[in-house]
Amino acid sequence: MSLQPELAERIAAMAPLDVPDAYAESVAQWLDILADHILAFSGIELPDAVDPAPMFRA
Amino acid sequence: MSGLARQAVLRSLAAIADRDAAFNCFTSVQPERALADADRADRTGAPLAGLTFAVKNLFDIAGEVTLAGSIILKDEPPAACDAFLVERLRSAGAALLGTLNMDEFAYGFSTENHHYGPTRNPHDPARIAGGSSGGSAAAVAAGLVDVALGSDTNGSIRIPASLCGVYGLKPTFGRLSRRGAFPFVASLDHTGHFAASLDDLAHAFDAMQGHDPEDPAMLDMPPAASVAALADNGRPLRVARLGGWFASVMTTEVAEAMDRIAAAAGADRTVDLRGAEAARSAAFTISAAEGGQLHSERLRTRPQDFDPATRDRLFAGALLPAAAVLQAQRVRTWFRDQAAKLFAEHDLLLAPATFTTAPEIGQASVTVDGRTIPVRANLGLYTQPISFIGLPVLTAPVAVAGLPIGVQIIAPPWKEEAAFHLAIRLERMGELMVRRAGSAGKPSG
Numbered sequence: 001m002s003l004q005p006e007l008a009e010r011i012a013a014m015a016p017l018d019v020p021d022a023y024a025e026s027v028a029q030w031l032d033i034l035a036d037h038i039l040a041f042s043g044i045e046l047p048d049a050v051d052p053a054p055m056f057r058a
Numbered sequence: 059m060s061g062l063a064r065q066a067v068l069r070s071l072a073a074i075a076d077r078d079a080a081f082n083c084f085t086s087v088q089p090e091r092a093l094a095d096a097d098r099a100d101r102t103g104a105p106l107a108g109l110t111f112a113v114k115n116l117f118d119i120a121g122e123v124t125l126a127g128s129i130i131l132k133d134e135p136p137a138a139c140d141a142f143l144v145e146r147l148r149s150a151g152a153a154l155l156g157t158l159n160m161d162e163f164a165y166g167f168s169t170e171n172h173h174y175g176p177t178r179n180p181h182d183p184a185r186i187a188g189g190s191s192g193g194s195a196a197a198v199a200a201g202l203v204d205v206a207l208g209s210d211t212n213g214s215i216r217i218p219a220s221l222c223g224v225y226g227l228k229p230t231f232g233r234l235s236r237r238g239a240f241p242f243v244a245s246l247d248h249t250g251h252f253a254a255s256l257d258d259l260a261h262a263f264d265a266m267q268g269h270d271p272e273d274p275a276m277l278d279m280p281p282a283a284s285v286a287a288l289a290d291n292g293r294p295l296r297v298a299r300l301g302g303w304f305a306s307v308m309t310t311e312v313a314e315a316m317d318r319i320a321a322a323a324g325a326d327r328t329v330d331l332r333g334a335e336a337a338r339s340a341a342f343t344i345s346a347a348e349g350g351q352l353h354s355e356r357l358r359t360r361p362q363d364f365d366p367a368t369r370d371r372l373f374a375g376a377l378l379p380a381a382a383v384l385q386a387q388r389v390r391t392w393f394r395d396q397a398a399k400l401f402a403e404h405d406l407l408l409a410p411a412t413f414t415t416a417p418e419i420g421q422a423s424v425t426v427d428g429r430t431i432p433v434r435a436n437l438g439l440y441t442q443p444i445s446f447i448g449l450p451v452l453t454a455p456v457a458v459a460g461l462p463i464g465v466q467i468i469a470p471p472w473k474e475e476a477a478f479h480l481a482i483r484l485e486r487m488g489e490l491m492v493r494r495a496g497s498a499g500k501p502s503g
Contacts (some may be wrong), residue, residue: 006066012281013476017181017354017358017373017376017377017458018358018371018429020361021494023361023366023369023373023418025368026366027370027373027374027377029370030346030370030371030373030374030375031374031377033228033374033435034342034343034346034375034378035338036372036377037339037340037342038343038382038385038386040335040336040338040339040340041336041337041339041340041343041386042333042385044333044336044389044392046385046388046391046392047391047392048390049383049388049391050387050388051387051388053102053446054390054391054447055231055232055275055390055394055448055471056198056231056394056398056447056448056449056471056472057277
């Protein structure tokens, strides 16, 4: 199913950022590093719920 | 004849004039404000009269533009009032000398700031001071001020405290207000401070505590009585050393310092904080994503005005999928429970603050046991998992020859007093020592 053009346009406008070409290579390197970090915690069995205040409380 | 507070400010101003050019700690010095603070403290006999301090330049000072290590914020209006912690210290009689260098927007561990230059380590000006609160740690180590405010999201107080050889306190998440401190990662940002003595560290901490309903992270907890904790009651402390991830890579100097402190602290058990590597990676992910989102409009409109080292990481963070960030938040809950299990059996945990002593400015990597370890990406190896769940840490300088090395004394949440207990005990044993490159204000020790 394809999105209505108007809706697709609105979603595209929400896309985070366009990376200028001059920075693209360096940004790609950082994305690569971040991907490794995301993989490092992807294998843990975690609770389904996301705690909105996960620090220690009183 | 001038009062004690005025004399302390005059000594600080002279030290800054004499030595700051060599270390590049200050981004602005405000003599008139400092002298006015001092005269008021001398008149009223305020409790912190005679204490001088300065702030990482992400803290608001009334009438000044808060730069947060950037040039992008230069055109913003001046702050209308002092940050909560600045107001607390000034009200208690401390005199504010100015603002201090940092990594741009607090995103870094080295204070090699593209716009304002690197802050140099007072123990060897060819080396970094650490970051992101590098100007703060170096100003205290150089004897320019007694106390300096910093912030710590992933290690930005503990790393420069270690590399500059001063005390640094990152309290429990939610203990000290962040109002008036330019944010980096709201769900991980802590405020705290540096000092050349445990006495100054404790007095400033006690003066800054207090509930601030305008910081949503704060909990209205009874204050930690850190000054009282320095009168060590001699109660036995169950101290363990963190192994596993926290012993995975370190130079010989750091390993020897840790052995020495562990022995002196009676930490004869080594325990594993399960999931520390995952916690560090999740902290990395949340920091990039929240930081990228915070700065997305500036990245869109003024990318050329960022420090390149900051900009490209923020861009990458802004592009992360929401699923990864939510999964990283789940890791926090799980990892918090792992730490709670250890604190059921131990009062304090010990870990290195940094895997190495201060690298040289511009140095890309350190070789440890034949392995090449990139500096910038790894200075937070041992700090990131701890701040990820908001545990309080007192970073203390080990009494070693050569370049400074700090140890993290990690306490259970809201138990900062326990860290002060152990620190004063170790200091009295001669195991901790601040070596200042000069002196201003009160003598250290």
